[in-house]
Amino acid sequence: MKPTLQAVADAVGVSRSTVSNAYSRPDQLSTALRERILDAARQLGYPGPNPTARSLRRGFVGSIGVLFTSQLSYAFTDPFAISFLTGVSGAAERHGTSMLLVPLPPAQTDARRAVENAAVDGFCVYCVADEEWALDVIRARGLPYVSTAPRDDAGADERYVGIDERAAARSVAAHVAGLGHRRVALLADAVLPDAPAGPVTLSGAHEAWHPTTRGRLAGFADAFAEVGVDWAELTLVNALGNSRQAAAAAVAGLFDGPVPPTAVLAGSDILALGVLDALAQRPGGTNPPVSVTGFDDIPEAASAGLTTVRQPAEEKGRIAAELLLDPPADAAAGHVLLPTALVVRASTGPVPRS
Amino acid sequence: MKPTLQAVADAVGVSRSTVSNAYSRPDQLSTALRERILDAARQLGYPGPNPTARSLRRGFVGSIGVLFTSQLSYAFTDPFAISFLTGVSGAAERHGTSMLLVPLPPAQTDARRAVENAAVDGFCVYCVADEEWALDVIRARGLPYVSTAPRDDAGADERYVGIDERAAARSVAAHVAGLGHRRVALLADAVLPDAPAGPVTLSGAHEAWHPTTRGRLAGFADAFAEVGVDWAELTLVNALGNSRQAAAAAVAGLFDGPVPPTAVLAGSDILALGVLDALAQRPGGTNPPVSVTGFDDIPEAASAGLTTVRQPAEEKGRIAAELLLDPPADAAAGHVLLPTALVVRASTGPVPRS
DNA sequence: GATTCAGTCTGAATCGATACAGAGAGGTGC
DNA sequence: GCACCTCTCTGTATCGATTCAGACTGAATC
Secondary structure, three states: OOOOOOHHHHHHHHOHHHHHHHHHHHHHHHHHHHHHHHHHHHHHHHHHHHHHHHHHHHHOOOEEEEEEEEHHHHHHOOHHHHHHHHHHHHHHHHHEHHHEEEEOOHHHHHHHHHHHHOHHHHHHHOOOOOOOHHHHHHHOOOOOOOOOOOOOOOOOOOEEEOOOOHHHHHHHHHHHHHHOOOOOOEEEEEOOOOOEEEEEEEOOOOOOOHHHHHHHHHHHHHHHOOOOOOOOHHHEEEOOOOOOOHHHHHOOOOOOOOOOOOOOEEEOOHHHHHHHHHHHOOOOOOOOOEEEEEEEEHHHHHHHHOOOEEOOHHHHHHHHHHHHHHOOHHHHHHHHEEEEEEOOOOOOOOOOOO | OOOOOOHHHHHOOHHHHHHHHHHHHHHHOHHHHHHHHHHHHHHOOOOOHHHHHHHHHOOOOOEEEEEOOOOOOHHHOHHHHHHHHHHHHHHHHHHHEEEEEEEEOOOHHHHHHHHOOOOOEEEEEEOOOHHHHHHHHHHHHOOEEEEEOOOOOOOOEEEEEOOOOOHHHHHHHHHHHOOOOEEEEEEEEOOOOOOEEEEEEOHHHHHOOOOOHHHHHHHHHHHHHHEEEEEEOOOOEEOOOHHHHHHHHHHHOOOOOOOOOOOOEOOOOHHHHHHHHHHHHHOOOOOOEEEEEEOOOHHHHHOOOOOEOOOOHHHHHHHHHHHHHOOOOOOOEEEEOOOOOEEEOOOOOOOOOO
């Protein structure tokens, strides 16, 4: 049995309170006694106050949870998620707070339980999919949280950090439209919960599953509507996951028809890279060239020459954690929109004349 | 005030125990009553048993700590660390366990405190530097741990997962020696706690600060000793940090002397990439060519054409977590050595004739 | 009809600490 | 000499649950 605080108290012949004070409030007792207590503790092998008991009594834990609604182990393979985590960890570090990464089991009930059982003082919710249930649990627990996904029904007092998805998407689509592209495919991950890989039909961007996807597709559509190409003329393609492989699989066959798209706008850089992979693998090679765009501007995008929209990933994480760790007095300041920038590289070009 | 378990008990008119059982041991009460309790809880907005109180009583937390002795936010920039984390997270996920990432403040006392205060059931200690103090704290707390850095005084019962650093280093050095290189520089991060960037002198590999560095340098030395080049003839170069920039800064001027090294063996891929950066920047370009090797085989190594030693990073993380989460009955099985492989790419070649 | 047993539910003890009001001792000011 | 502080330290209540031995109920067994 590990010794408890009581054991130390007994050994020194003081009260429990005093030993507690020796650790947590050195100003509440004489230096001499404090030394004596700390020595005794060392001798007994007392490792300091039990963190759990302390948290229970104090009412806070000293760590924040980070929630990925996709698989936790997947998150580590996503460069954007990693940048986000880097930002969070920097802020946590400065604040002396630990980060609890909570894996969510596939079954909803278990996942709820996981969020209910997380010993944290608040959550950074990095959500890629439908998340309402998680936020419900967090609110029920009375814990503060910061979300990064746009939500349709966000309360005014809800802390949030994100970008203007729609405007950002529009900017890259406008670039592509400006190059003359009119036969265009839009590629996104999990457009609908159960859609198969490949082309899918939606009556509009608003029908997409993820809020993020909704925003981006709407932005893409905006830009093309402006040049007279309406939603029905755009080909929407679904990928089963945010990975190069999934993207490549999704666009397989896309270019084999009589009037293949001349451009593919992807909802993420990862997907765009997968499209480039698929194009590189084609027997015909990349002739005629197909313009491809991504979203996020992850490090790999630069070396791949991918045209994309940059969003400050690390800063997003940093700000999310800071909003959580020291909330602004002004509620309006809890709602942060970060700037984005169109980054034009070699992966987009004018429509080839056929 | 959030309702407590007691409040639910009062509302339904049953004892606290029964409500507790409704959540944790459904077989201990009738289904009807359980439903009634759960309904009442929902109505009252009771979010389920308080995780901290539960942990205190049960004696375990349901999460494992991951300890980086370097900065936590740095870890996210190191591809090897990320792969390791991916492995850990996969295992944690399968086990239904959360991961607590504990940032360590720069001051030793604060860092101790951080380890003492972490609410976890055990630690995966991913250590790049001197770590004894952390292990001391963990042992004092009576918590299990798995370490990944070779330790000179490891107890037989200590769980460990790693590679044969020395043999692995020797294999890549032997490859370089086999190509005829005799004027060789060894580059490592933080060779000594306070060494400046650039060449440093050590009387032997055993004097290096980090256990990992000790092993790798010794392996390098082994291979060259075999072809008649002894330690004193090797140039040891210190980098201030494991980053491309630090490596580039460390080798600045290294090739300006009358008899520059024809090869640089780096202690990590990151450092090796930094050396390549530095070489690419030289006015003379890469002529005569300098052979460069790394260590780890991170993803970037392949695209950079870097000769290196592969070690299974993700598996290292996975196994570390598994050793922690379900310890093998057999103590010997708690000591795992993973295989490594020499990966020869374009960054090494025969000594140029001058 | 007594015994046994499974199925439900309860009560008290416990996990390991912290908070806070207050008790004593010793020193100051007037 | 008395009131008033300040400095240390103590005792009790409390944080929010889980555990476990046992009480009760009703049905089955002999």
